[in-house]
Amino acid sequence: MKGSVPPNVLAATSAFQRPSPIQAQSWPIVLSGRDMVGIAATGSGKTLAFGLPALTQILSQARSRFRLRSPTTPPAKPGQPICLVLAPTRELAQQTARVFDEAGKSCNVRCVCVYGGAPKWEQKKQARSIHWSPYDPMREGGGCAVVVATPGRLRDFMNDGDVKLDRVTTLVLDEADRMLDLGFEPEIREIAGATRADRQTVMFSATWPMSIQGAFMRDPVKVRIGAEGLKASHSITQIVEVVEPNDKDSHLTRLLKKYCGGQTPTPRTLIFALYKKERQNWACVPIHGDMTQRDREESVAAFKDGSKPLLVATDVAARGLDIKGVEYVINYTFPLTTEDYVHRIGRTGRAGKTGIAHTLFTVHDKARAGELANVLREAGAEVPDALTNFGTHVKKKESKLYGAHFKDVDTSVKATKITFD
Structure with missing residues (x-):
């Protein structure tokens, strides 16, 4: 080399x-x-x-x-x-x-x-x-x-x-x-x-x-690298709670007190929401798609230097946000795909470090319960019974534009000619 x-x-x-x-x-x-x-x-x-x-x-x-x-x-x-x-x-x-x-x-x-x-x-x-x-x-x-x-x-x-x-x-x-x-x-x-x-x-x-x-x-x-199929980094401790949709705010408050309360300095914590309208009145900085580039960069800079240790983000920050010392990732809302879940929690536990990812899962997310359970099992994490109660079926991934493009197709088979009378 x-x-x-x-x-x-x-x-x-x-x-x-x-x-x-x-x-x-x-x-x-x-x-x-x-x-x-x-x-x-x-x-x-x-x-x-x-x-x-x-x-x-x-x-x-x-x-x-x-x-x-x-x-x-x-x-x-x-x-x-x-x-x-x-x-x-x-x-x-x-x-x-x-x-x-x-x-x-x-x-x-x-x-x-x-x-x-x-x-x-x-x-x-x-x-x-x-x-x-x-x-x-x-x-x-x-x-x-x-x-x-x-x-x-x-x-x-x-x-x-x-x-x-x-x-x-x-x-x-x-x-x-x-x-x-x-x-x-x-x-x-x-x-x-x-x-x-x-x-x-x-x-x-x-x-x-x-x-x-x-x-x-x-x-x-x-x-x-690693087993075939979707998997998360094993340096991340994954915790999944199945909660009622209307109770997420109270659960988030509890998690912030658990992970951030009473600690000086406040540990860097990244909170993911699916939509920008889900931002609440938390003492934090936001990042979402409708912000100007300058505002987005200022939010990330404040999160990096620790002056604002809480960052609330949509999935625009799920990939490419490499910030040292992110100790906790909280999924206030589960993403649209399990791939995005893996990328979200990957903002912690980077470069050999460890981290904790805590996810609030509701009945609205049940279509992704099977995939999430597989990711948890592969990493040796606990799979809640309430999650498996939604079922373990795993759907083929579909593109928003092109549909189910991962269908297994035998390309060696020749087309069959059909003659109409």
């Missing part, structure tokens, strides 16, 4: 005692140039699992171009990244960009983050500054470009001519299942079609239709 990764890239792991399992399995595969599908628990270090090889390959290309330079070698134009990472939400995009920024400091590889909800002109200015210098790729202010983006905003920039993807050799689809659920398939297909035909594609996803996987990848290596 050390022999294939430059020391200035490996510096990003200087604080590690050892790589996480997904990193240890992914690095040799991605560095070999193979396409890969990776599945691992939240908070397991997936960003560096694809980030470190991406930086290594970027520098390798830069040095090759530098050695082979000639007066006729045309430099890349502004707005031509080498590595592209797609993420479903702005929070995940920003978090991924921060990891690339930190890892890229020692090797002078810059990253630009492109997402909706922020002024276009500022992001366009940054995107236009992206360039590739084949003559001196390591010079100050130069370097190789990484773009981390949400699909919608990136496609806008492509249509405006501000970003061109014809030099992208590494494409990463992070939380790919979520992007499909949000209806980004047309954007992803258009974006992938604008990259190099010989690109390497790396995908991290809980679930993904084989038809889509086949459209983007060439004979991918599949890496799964």
Whole structure:
């Protein structure tokens, strides 16, 4: 491993005692140039699992171009990244960009983050500054470009001519299942079609239709950390209570007193609600989809520095919110999917730490009782009798736009011709 990764890239792991399992399995595969599908628990270090090889390959290309330079070698134009990472939400995009920024400091590889909800002109200015210098790729202010983006905003920039993807050799689809659920398939297909035909594609996803996987990848290596199926991190203590819908407020008050009352400083606690209208008069900061980007960032900053240790959020914070020291996650309302439940509780118990996730489950959530019970059993957590009383049936996951796209289909069977009289 050390022999294939430059020391200035490996510096990003200087604080590690050892790589996480997904990193240890992914690095040799991605560095070999193979396409890969990776599945691992939240908070397991997936960003560096694809980030470190991406930086290594970027520098390798830069040095090759530098050695082979000639007066006729045309430099890349502004707005031509080498590595592209797609993420479903702005929070995940920003978090991924921060990891690339930190890892890229020692090797002078810059990253630009492109997402909706922020002024276009500022992001366009940054995107236009992206360039590739084949003559001196390591010079100050130069370097190789990484773009981390949400699909919608990136496609806008492509249509405006501000970003061109014809030099992208590494494409990463992070939380790919979520992007499909949000209806980004047309954007992803258009974006992938604008990259190099010989690109390497790396995908991290809980679930993904084989038809889509086949459209983007060439004979991918599949890496799964842990048992097959939906599962939560075992560093999280999961507690599920089945309660009456009208009693949730009193239960929340009880939980806040239990976990936060009398403690100084107040431990960081993340409270998830399904809808922004469910915010109550709690001494906290909120984050939801209708807030401006500046307000969202201010809320997260106050939660991070501990000045507001209670954060009430909708599922916009379920993925990509990487804040150290979140001790408790409380699900005031159960999410629409069990996948989102796993991502929600994954905001605690990250990077080897432990945490507690306490969930209020009501009769309105009974359609997901079977899946939740399976997640609890897999983690060795207690499964309440009141939860199993709702039944143990597990429905096939369905996309909001495309329906049950995980149906098992034998693609080798030929169609049957039907003749009508």
